[in-house]
Amino acid sequence: MDWWALNYGGNMSLLKDLFFYQGNKWWKIPETTELSENPKNEHPFGGFLEKAKNILLILSSGKGHAGPVYYWIIAAILGIITLIEVWWFTVPELRYMLAPAMLIFSIIKFALVVAFFMHLRFDHKMFSTIFITCMVVGILFFSVFLLLSAFHGLGT
Amino acid sequence: MSTNVTIQHGEEINNSTGVSAKKLLMWTFLGSDVMFFGTFIATFMAYRNKSLVGPYPEDTLNIPITSVSTFVLLMSSLGIVLALHYLKEARMGLAKFWLLMVIIMGIGFIGFQIYEFSHFANMGMTPQVNLFGSTFFTLTSLHGAHVSLGILWLIFLLINEYRGNLNSENAIDLEIAGLYWHFVDIVWIVIFALLYLITANDGVPPGGIPWIGGH
Amino acid sequence: MSTISKPKQFQLPRIFPRPKSHKGLWYWLATVDHKKIGTMYGLVAFFWFLVGGxxxxxxxxxxxxxxxxxxxxxxYNQMFTMHGTTMVFLVVMxxxxxxxxWIVPLQIGARDVAFPRLNALSLWVFIFGSILMNIxxxxxxxxxxxxxxxPPNSSLGFNPGHGITYWVMGLNILGVASIAAGLNFIVTIINMRAPGMHMMxxxxxxxxxxxxxxxxxxxxPILAVAGIQLTADRIYGTNFFNSEAGxxxxxxxxxxxxFGHPEVYILILPAMGIVSxxxxxFSRKPLFGYTAIVFAGLVIGFLGWFVWSHHMFTVGLGPAANTAFTVTTMLIAIPTGVKIFNWISTLWGGSIKLNTSMLFSIGFIAMFTIGGLSGVTHAASPSDTQQQDTYYVVAHFHYVLFGGSIFAIFSGIYxxxxxxxxxxxxxxxxxxxFILMFIGFNLQFGxxxxxxxxxxxxxIYTYAEDMGWEGSNLAATIGGFIIAVSVLVFLANVILSKRNKQNSGxxxxxxxxxxxSISSPPxxxxxxxxxKVNNIDDWWYRKYPELLEGNNQNFKKQKIEVEDSSNVDESKIHLPDLSYYPLIIGIGLTIAGLGVMYTYALVAIGLIMVFWGSIGWSTEPVNEDSKEHH
Structure with missing residues (x-):
């Protein structure tokens, strides 16, 4: 089924309302009397997100028929991110924000491998549900746990 | 359904969701493994910077070596999707080649890890010496155990490929092994960021660390 | 499924021939039938129930x-440790x-679980793990x-000797069994449902x-990590729980x-299922609020992850953490209450048949409610500070685990x-x-x-004479022996009923x-x-289809009878053949676990057995006569 029809076919969920742009949908700006369309490229980041999304759509279209070239591209991105990580580590001036940067980079790499190499992007939704549920429970759980150990005795 | 339906077990059966039972098992197992590694990583993070005596992470961790081994493991992930892709297309030569490459890269990664462990032991960092040693060695060695198990599994599949038992029809067997391999890879992605890059920066003075030169 | 003939499958040379006969010891050792495996689980667990008792x-x-x-x-210390561990890991689970x-494949209309050999593996790992722990x-x-x-009570300095190490190794091996079984049942339930049986x-x-x-x-897996860390501390001298090293x-x-708090729900949710x-x-009514009960179960399963620190209110986590965990713990009372009221509403207005099974279930509701209420009292962290480590807590968790789980399990058995x-x-x-158990239970734990x-x-192994606790403790002891008599009556019941069999149909x-809907035993x-499933409680509505049309006046006569399996051409039903490899892996894993404590030679032997078992497992065909392989 056509992706656009799927997402913009009239049955917008709250989640999609919040996260996909079509006309006046990005930030749920209250409709005005003019009901004017948002001008083109007036999305956040000047249309960059829109373009990036389109590239991703082209890349990831099809049901698991992605070819080797496509895997090489993902691998190249992974390699480049790893290089950036190591480079970031060696630059003393960037050290002060090393931890958040590394976390973000590793999340990106994680997501790329899971979504594309492990085919979660194309596979049955149930697999995503299972894995994401485990990740969410795990992350929530261990965050609470780390908070507890970091703030042991808070308020005493 | 007619009477006397034939059912094969542990096989690709017609079932209520239409997905392969083996693949479902593997994904569920990976979800379980998330908690396993999650607990170890949480232990590591909770004990970060709590070692009372040295050697400390910034003295021991060797980022260049680990970067290479990380890269090797990442590329083995690429290898296995390619092996699976060619296996599904029944291009057996390429499929065997990439599977072999994955195994070699996996063994290479284990080699780096053995080198790293012995290097650490020479520097006096052992699991017994401080908290960093305890948490670091248990986590990385259990990850190494996962990789080794994966290598054995892939060797078994490669032998099957050479004997003609693994072909495009039962590519699912390689696919679930691949899922496992990718999972081991993503765990390493997290370990590399948390245990190596972030931890090696702990307690480092603004001037930088010895092997880079610094200011 | 494709039937293209494949090249000859490699098979690991067999040391023992693959068993064929469906009789004798060899069959039970190599069976992959979920019903036989369930029976063995039940027998072994009941044996441990007697030991723990x-x-x-x-x-x-x-x-x-x-x-x-x-x-x-x-x-005394060994007794209460092993009593708790046995009852949790070797009995209730x-x-x-x-x-x-036994029940899940039958309830979803499947011929077996999704991975029969994995199921056998869980069984054997459980059996040998339980033996290992009790060695x-x-x-x-x-x-x-x-x-x-x-720790530090369980670390090497305060507790030398192998006792705790056996405990940890036993738990880890039992963990493997439980995880394998858990994975198997998730896949079975998601993937093996009969046509038309939606999740709801x-x-x-x-x-x-x-x-x-x-x-x-x-x-x-979290328990496995804890176990690995404690084992490493005890055997390899790491510092996880060693305060001298930070x-x-x-x-x-x-x-x-x-791990421990989700474990509590692992123990009680199956009991809730049995009661439902x-x-x-026996009320001859549909379950009141099916959807609510299912969702309450899901909510309990989720909230159960975020309450663990209520076991640690006196540790000194601070008022902020204690308050947060008080709130989340009390939240659990909501879905539990939903379930209890739904069960009571199920009874309401039904034509209740008070037989043994029903009595145990009703007993479950009452006892579990009492246990739940005393649970709420120590969910509040200030009052828990008073109750921590007293017999009040013992009373609470026996009311939910014995009055809850064990009552429901007996209900399920009957x-x-x-x-x-x-x-x-x-x-x-x-x-x-039932009456003996009910009286004995309340006399013991009340x-x-x-x-x-x-x-x-x-x-604490004893108490002073002038504390005024003697009468209550004597009553509790008498209660304990009444429970023992009740279990003996149950065993006598099994033996006597077997002697003069009353056919059930x-x-x-x-x-x-x-x-x-099928014959007994299946x-x-x-x-x-x-x-083919069209309704919740499908068998009921197939028997009495007029109920679906709102005619609930005269549904006395069944429209269909249970399936007759006397004239079935069994050759057309392919079930997996027997396999002894799960048994070998189970033994190997246990030997390896034993070896970790004593000598690496045993670890090597164990791992070789595991390796042999796995290769044999993955190269043997599921069915000998077909071309399929695993």
Whole structure:
């Protein structure tokens, strides 16, 4: 089924309302009397997100028929991110924000491998549900746990 | 359904969701493994910077070596999707080649890890010496155990490929092994960021660390 | 499925021939039939139930009088540790697993679980793991650190010897068994449902099995990590819980209860499932609020992850953490209350048949409610500071685990016994055993509430004469022996009922779910024809279709009978062949576990056996006569 029809076919969920742009949908700006369309490229980041999304759509279209070239591209991105990580580590001036940067980079790499190499992007939704549920429970759980150990005795 | 339906077990059966039972098992197992590694990583993070005596992470961790081994493991992930892709297309030569490459890269990664462990032991960092040693060695060695198990599994599949038992029809067997391999890879992605890059920066003075030169 | 002939499959040369005959010891060792596996789970777990019960009786004997000396303090510590560990890991979990194995494939209309050999592996790993843990009695003392094994009490400095190491290795091996079983049941329930059985048409017991399995799969790895860390501390001298090197013993408490609290729901959710099957059957009404009960189960399963620190209110986590965990813990009362009220509403207005199974279920509701209410009192962290480590807590968790889980399990045993065996248990003896158990249970654990509030501490082998606790403790001891008599009555019931068999037929209770639509005991392929499901309680509405049209006046006559499996061409039903490799892997894993404590030679032998078993497993065909392979 056509992706656009799927997402913009009239049955917008709250989640999609919040996260996909079509006309006046990005930030749920209250409709005005003019009901004017948002001008083109007036999305956040000047249309960059829109373009990036389109590239991703082209890349990831099809049901698991992605070819080797496509895997090489993902691998190249992974390699480049790893290089950036190591480079970031060696630059003393960037050290002060090393931890958040590394976390973000590793999340990106994680997501790329899971979504594309492990085919979660194309596979049955149930697999995503299972894995994401485990990740969410795990992350929530261990965050609470780390908070507890970091703030042991808070308020005493 | 007619009477006397034939059912094969542990096989690709017609079932209520239409997905392969083996693949479902593997994904569920990976979800379980998330908690396993999650607990170890949480232990590591909770004990970060709590070692009372040295050697400390910034003295021991060797980022260049680990970067290479990380890269090797990442590329083995690429290898296995390619092996699976060619296996599904029944291009057996390429499929065997990439599977072999994955195994070699996996063994290479284990080699780096053995080198790293012995290097650490020479520097006096052992699991017994401080908290960093305890948490670091248990986590990385259990990850190494996962990789080794994966290598054995892939060797078994490669032998099957050479004997003609693994072909495009039962590519699912390689696919679930691949899922496992990718999972081991993503765990390493997290370990590399948390245990190596972030931890090696702990307690480092603004001037930088010895092997880079610094200011 | 494709039938293209494949190249000749490589097979590991066999040391033993693959068993063929469906009789004898060899069959039981190599079986992959979920019903046989369930039976073995049940028998082994019941054996451990008796062992754990004897341990409990010895504890009660010791506490029956002030300053008695039947058990020395050392032996007393071993007794309560092994009593707790046995009852949690070797009794309630595997008894639930016995029901999962027996009932779930029948309830969802499947011929077996998704991975029959993996199922056999869980069984054998469980059996050998339980033996491993109990070997410790004979080699220098059983574990004595409590079922939670807090360091530094359980670390090498304070607890030399192999007791605790046996405990940890045993738990890790049992964990492997539980995780394998959990994975298997998740896949089975998601993937093997009969056509038409949506998730929201599944029987509640199957639902609770699914939620329990998810909890097992997510919680047991955490215990495995805790076990690995404690083992490493004890054997390799790492510093996880060694405060001299900066390690934090509180950390063990966190990790243990991170696992331990979901574990509580692993123990109670199957019991809730059993009760949700028994009550509607004997009230002859549909379960009240099916959806609410299912969602309450899901909510319990989720919230159960975020309450663990209520076991640690007195550790000093600080008011912020204590308040947060008080709130989340009290939130659990909401879904639990939803369930309780739904069960009561199921009874309301039904034509109730008070047989043994129903009595145990109603007993479950009452006892579980009492246990739940006392639970709310120590969910509040200020009052928990008073109750921590007293007999009040002991009373609480016995009301939910014995009055809850064990009552429900007995209810399930009486309910499904005719399905297991084809004959009924005697009702008169059954009712006697229920009444004895009910009286004995309340006599044993009721007084613990007030001696606990009066300050009697847990895990202390005796108490002084002038504390005023003697009467209550004596009552508790008498209660304990009444429970023992009730269990003996149950065993006598089984033996006597077996002697003068009263044939049950396929559907003795006029029940609701699919397992009753086939003959008892079920043929090894379960369903002659895989059913097509149109409703919740499909079997009930197939029997009485007029109920669907709103005609509930005269539905006395059944429209269909249970499936007749006497004239079935079994050659057309392919079930997996027997396999002894799960047994070999189970033995190998246990030997390796033993070797970690003593010598690496044993580890090597164990791992070689595991390797041999796995290669044999993955190269043997599922069916010898077909070309298929695993």
């Amino acid at each position: 004897i341990e409990a009786l010895l504890i009660r004997l010791q506490l029956g009088q002030a300053e008695s000396s039947i058990l020395s303090p050392e032996v 595997p008894l639930s697993a016995a029901f999962f194995n 410790s009695w004979f080699v220098g003392g059983a574990p004595n650190g409590g079922w939670f094994g807090y 048409r599944m029987p509640v017991f199957t639902w609770m099995t699914l939620i329990t399995s998810v909890l097992i799969v997510l919680a047991l 390690g934090d013993p509180i950390f063990w408490q966190h990790i243990f209860w991170l 099957e028994v009550l509607p059957t 309910y499904w016994w005719p399905k297991f065996t084809g004959w009924l248990l005697d009702e008169k003896l059954g009712k006697i055993s 007084p613990m509430h007030w001696v606990g509030l009066n300050g009697m501490p847990r895990r 396929g559907d003795p209770w006029d029940a609701r779910t699919l397992e009753w 043929p090894h392929y379960n369903f002659v024809e895989i059913p």
